[in-house]
Amino acid sequence: MCDKHASTQPCPADTRQSSRRRRVWELSHACHCPLIGVGLPLNGLRKLVEKVTGGRVLHDDYDIHVGTVSECALRTPVAEAVQKELERRYVQHIQRFRAARTAEQVEALWTAAVTAGDVAGAFWAGLTHPRCTVSLEEKMCRDIHMVQHQAGACARADINKFNAVVRDNARLERETTRLQERCNALTQEKQLESERQDALLMSARTALIAKDAEVAQLRAELARLQAAVPELDTRERLAERVAQMELREQSLRAQLAELKTARPAPAPAPAAAAVIEIVPEPVSPAPVRLENRAVLCVGGRSSSIPVYRTMIERVGAQFAHHDGGLEDSSSQLDASLAAADLVICQTGCISHSAYWRVKDHCKRHGKRCVFVDNPSMSSLVRGLQEAATEDHLSE
Structure with missing residues (x-):
């Protein structure tokens, strides 16, 4: 058995029968390079060397690797630090390989590790195993050499893939930025549209409230007018009745005209409207x-006004007319009432307010007022006869 304090050169592996695991400086020099390169990451190796040297190492990774490989040929502080770090890092692999009792079992464990791709810890545990022979050591170095080649090829492929991913990522970032800008623009546009719709909705609600208030006001006004004119329904029915009678009168006049054209007309009789006489009463005709x-x-009716004028002027009176608030100004009605001696009010053809003003004025001033429901010629004649009869009786 070799003594590590007696010699720094490794003993031939084929002659070893001891159960003690070899140290890193006891391995052949050909094992140091792949062991350091595979077993220790570059950043971990740099920290380890800096810790041993007590300062910051300014060399590059390659120089640190070469220097560490050289230091591991002897038992140096760097070699002892490497030994301790590898033992700590791969303690589980060492425990697994400890179950091997022959070189064949060590080789089987190594082959399984290569197949599984877990070579770093298995490489250290297999090289330092007491049953590791020179031939197995060479086989492990050849295998690790090929694994490194494969790893390099995979690394290059990964680098190419990584670069492709970086390019795709940059492209996707540009597209994402463009889509984000478009999304922000659409969001702002939709927000403005929503604000505009909210403003329109608020305006519509305001207008609706105003319309409801106006409708309520009009309904209250209608109720007030209906209360002020209790007989409004009766007058409306009377107006409808008058319209029906006028249609009937027109129909009868048309029939009369047809009869006149069918036979010779008799000698014309004196028109009743030309000389208006009061139908004598049984006691005192006048x-x-x-x-x-x-x-x-x-x-x-406006078409009958010339006939009204002619009839009234034939009996020696002065004619005046007011349409009852339909077209003439209602303010002119009071002046016309004050200048009149006799008022004939055709109730079916005036406004409600004019009707009440006429009635109130005649009542306050004691002025004679004859109310006529039908705006026909015969109704006007009866009104004049009624006024003349009252004048005769008063005398």
Whole structure:
């Protein structure tokens, strides 16, 4: 058995029968380079050397590797530090190889490790195993040499893949940036559109509230007007009745015209409108006397106004007309009422407010007012007869 304190040269492995594991400086020099290169990472090796030397090593990785390989040929502080680090790092592999009792078992464990790709710890445990022979050591060095070649090829392939991944990553980053900018622009656009829609919705709600308030106000006004004019429904029915009677009158006039064209017309009789006489009462008949009277006709159809004027002027009165608030200004109604001696109000053709103003004015001033429901010629004649009869009775 070799004594590490007696000699620094390794003993031939084929003659070893001891159970003690070899140290790193007891290995052949050909094993040091692959062992240091595979067993210790470059950054770990640099820290180990700096720790031993007590300072910062300024050499590059290659110089540190070569120097460490040279130091491991002898038992130096660097070699002892390498020995300690390898023992600490690969303690599990050492325990697994310790079960081998022959060189064949060590070789089987090594082959399994190469197949599994776990060579660093197995390389150290196999080289330092007591049953490791020279031939097995050479085989392990050849295997590790090929593994390093394969690892280099894989590393180059990985580098190429890595570079391709870097390029793809840069391209994807550019596309991601472009998509992110587009997404931000769309988000801002949608936000502006949402704000605009919210403003429109708020405006629509405001307008709706205003419309509801206006509708409520109009309903209240309608209720007030309906309360102020209790007989509104009756007057509406009367107006509808008048319209139906006018249609009936037009139909009868058309039939009368057809009858007149069918037979010779008789000698014309004096028109009732030309000389208006009061239908004599059984007791005291009296003619119509409206000389020098101002007669105000409120309401009526505009097409009948010339006929009204002619009829009233034929009985010696002065004619005045007001449309009852439809077109003429309602402020002119009071002046016309004040100047009139007789008021004929056609209730079916005036506004509600004009009707009440006429009625209130005549009541306050004691002025005669004849209300006529139908705006026809016969109704006007009856109104004049009624006024003339009242004048006769008052005399």
